[in-house]
Amino acid sequence: MKLFHLSDLHIGKMLNGYSLRESQKNAFLQILKYAEEEKPDSILICGDIYDKSVPAGEAYTLFDWFLTELSGRCPETEILIIAGNHDSPERLAYGASFLARHRIHIAALPPADRTEYLKQVTLTDEWGPVHFYLVPFIRPGHVRHLFDTNGYTDAFQKLLARETIHKQERNVVLAHQFFVWNGQNPETCDSETAVLTSGGLDAIDASVLEPFEYAALGHIHGAQKVGQERFCYCGTPYKYSISEEHHQKGITVVELGEKGSEPQIRRLPILCHPDVKRVRGTLEELKLLSDTMEKMPDGSGRADAYVSVVLTDEKEMYDFRERLEELFAHILEIRVDNERTRKRLEEEPEETGAVTPFQAFASFYEAVRHCPMTEEQETILARMVEEAEEEERV
Incomplete structure (x- = not known):
């Protein structure tokens, strides 16, 4: 059984005031092309569909377009979606019963009472059934009506313990949480605004994922495993901060064989356009660098990338921003690094790092x-x- 694993679409996100709608649509078009070519049995979208709990209208429109295209191009593919911490569960769940009849399954809320359980979807291939358990983003307070909890790991573990997990068959879990392995945190980046802001108390021990052949995880923006190859964060489909400059964005493709075999995992690359880059140099050096970069389609000759600029000229320039804007269409930030600014930093009292x-x-x-x-x-x-x-x- 072939799975596409996506997460953290963050539809509607702005990057330093720039709308990313077209960049996100470009990434989605690449996903659609891969889906047509690879024909996955299921596409898993593991939380943070939207960037805000009350998305703008155009964010709804873009996601509606994406789902409609996926369903049209891959009519036999089941689409499984869970809510992330950025999503409004109630808004994401709107129309879920209707969509389930059209192979789109949404789990946005934890069980409402003790008679309810996690949404489960079962698909079948030549090796038998595969059971998918859809766990929306939870905090301990979200499940206290079901059982007493002692933190995030305990809440997640008890939520799974209520389920009948078929240990003789294959099982996959979708989750959107902060998982750690042997106390080691995953690698994070600047765009994860809600990660590590609560003293680490939201960390969940990844050992709770052991019953599953594959754990499709969302919440962390860089693709990485958590301890084991089969516990994976797939990362975002686009670069949402300058700290992701060197990330290789893509789709995680998982192929499940018979029970007891290791899943086969590979990546399909997504090209980010415009790209997100750091540039550094004197104004003259930056002019030369700009000439080598992809240009805006408007004929202005400006480089079409989101750039963080470090200007190293020793000579004072009152109009450096205007001159840089003639070279780069999307400037995220400008910093000056020269003898004068370094001396000023030495003279100023040392600042402590940013605190949460x-x-x-x-x-x-x-x-x-x-x-x-x-x-x-x-x-x-x-x-x-x-x-x-x-x-x-x-």
Whole structure:
């Protein structure tokens, strides 16, 4: 059975004020082409469909177009979707019952009561059934009506323990959480605004994924495994920050054989257009570099890439931004690195690294109370920080 694993589409996202709609559509067109060629049995989309819980109208339109094209080009392919932490579960679940009749299965909410269970979809190939368990993004508070919880790992483990997992058959889980292996965090990047903001309390031990032949994971924006080859983050289909400059974006393709065999995993590349790059040099050097880059289609001669610029000229220029804008169409940021700016940095007091809201309050609490917070207080604070960040994204 062949699976396409996608996640973190973040439809509607802006990059430093620039709309990424056309860039995202370009990535989706490449996915559609691969789907036509490869004919996967199922496409798994593992959370953060949208960038905001209340997406703009054009974000809905783009996702509707993508699903319609997928269904039209691959009418036999089952599409499985879960909600991520950026999604509004209620909005994503709208029309789910109707869509399920058309091979599009959406799991946006955890079980509503003790009589309900996770959405499960079963597909069959020559080796028998494959059971897919769809776990939308959860926090411990989302499942307290089902059982008592002691943190994220406990909540996720107990949620799976309620399910009848067919151990003699093949099983796949879709999840959108922060998984760690032996205490080692996955590699993160700047565009993961909700990751590592709660003192690490949202980490889930990846050992909970052991019952599954494959774990299709979302939440982390760089493609990587979590401990084992079969526990995979597929990453985003586009570069959503300058820290992803060297990421190789793509689709993770998984082929499941008979029970007991290792899944075969490979990547299909997605070319990011416009690309996201760092450029560095004097104005003259940047002119030469711009000449080697792909140009805007408007005939202006400007380079068509999202660029972070480091300008190294020693001579002061009052109009450097205007001159750089003649070379690059999409400037994300401009920094000056020369003798003068380095000297100024040496003279200024050393700044501590950026701290998260959780860390800032924890330090304040300890300074005032002369003792660290208890584990229960940390859990409450983590929940408050997460809720505040969710409201800010709306």
